[in-house]
Amino acid sequence: MRWSNSYLLVVFFAMLVSCSPKVVQLSNKEKNDKLKTTMLVNKLDSLNKTKPVYFYGRASTVYHDNKNDYSFKTSIKIQTDSAATALITYAGLPIINSIATLDSVKFQNKRTKCYSENSIDFFKDAFGYPFEFENIVQLLLGLPITFVKDSEYFQLSDNVYHVLSTRRKIKVKTTEHDYVFNDSEGEIIISYFLVDNGNALEKIEIENPYDKVKVIVSYGNRSKDPATFNFPKLITAKIITENNKIDVSLSFDNMEVNQVQEINYFVPASYDICK
Numbered sequence: 216m217r218w219s220n221s222y223l224l225v226v227f228f229a230m231l232v233s234c235s236p237k238v239v240q241l242s243n244k245e246k247n248d249k250l251k252t253t254m255l256v257n258k259l260d261s262l263n264k265t266k267p268v269y270f271y272g273r274a275s276t277v278y279h280d281n282k283n284d285y286s287f288k289t290s291i292k293i294q295t296d297s298a299a300t301a302l303i304t305y306a307g308l309p310i311i312n313s314i315a316t317l318d319s320v321k322f323q324n325k326r327t328k329c330y331s332e333n334s335i336d337f338f339k340d341a342f343g344y345p346f347e348f349e350n351i352v353q354l355l356l357g358l359p360i361t362f363v364k365d366s367e368y369f370q371l372s373d374n375v376y377h378v379l380s381t382r383r384k385i386k387v388k389t390t391e392h393d394y395v396f397n398d399s400e401g402e403i404i405i406s407y408f409l410v411d412n413g414n415a416l417e418k419i420e421i422e423n424p425y426d427k428v429k430v431i432v433s434y435g436n437r438s439k440d441p442a443t444f445n446f447p448k449l450i451t452a453k454i455i456t457e458n459n460k461i462d463v464s465l466s467f468d469n470m471e472v473n474q475v476q477e478i479n480y481f482v483p484a485s486y487d488i489c490k
Contacts, residue, residue, distance in 0.1 A: 239433035241417060267444065268294070269474060269476045270292070273291075274288070276464065277463065289304075300480055314480040329489035354419075354452075357446050359407050368381060380404060407419055415437065416434060428456050429454075451465075
């Protein structure tokens, strides 16, 4: 149950051998031209419009935190306007089955034959970030989470990335080069890191300075097939809290986009509520 809560953030932000999660090879070349903030906003808006109606993906998954290492297979089905399911298997056997809808998050542990049913506020209660269903879909598809075109965004200085953020950074008075975000109690800061002249989203950082929670999601190995809308085949997520550091990677070996997916989820009558 301890690791199920953390994993759901990635399975819906994404048995046992010891290994380390794969790491996305991030860009390191200096960018050529600086783009206007309005142009980058338009590029993010264009990326968000690539959201399909249906998505299926099968991924080799690795989970690591301060105490545990797990590897398993994850099958994800998404109907982007209503539901997403994730089935975790190990050695071909189902271990965890879960579903997120517009207003709920449910999962069942097939090894212990128990289930849990929660409101969509599950994510806020567990991690201090109010993920909605749409945000989970965006995370899994490599789209700019919570992006709203008409909101105010600030472009941050960076040699490699075109960075748009929901908050402006200020210089620290005691140093010459260090920058920090303005501190605002309870405010969540989201930054988008774009490459390829702003046409590809490579990384998202979500930070809640007040609750000391930070989530970093990186996207790599994007599909070259137009039928799959250049969605990432490799997703890594790092979740940093005061008491734990969680790493998850999903490496997709199969994707289907806009092919109708049947979403099924039911709890056997013999299951008890997870304790």
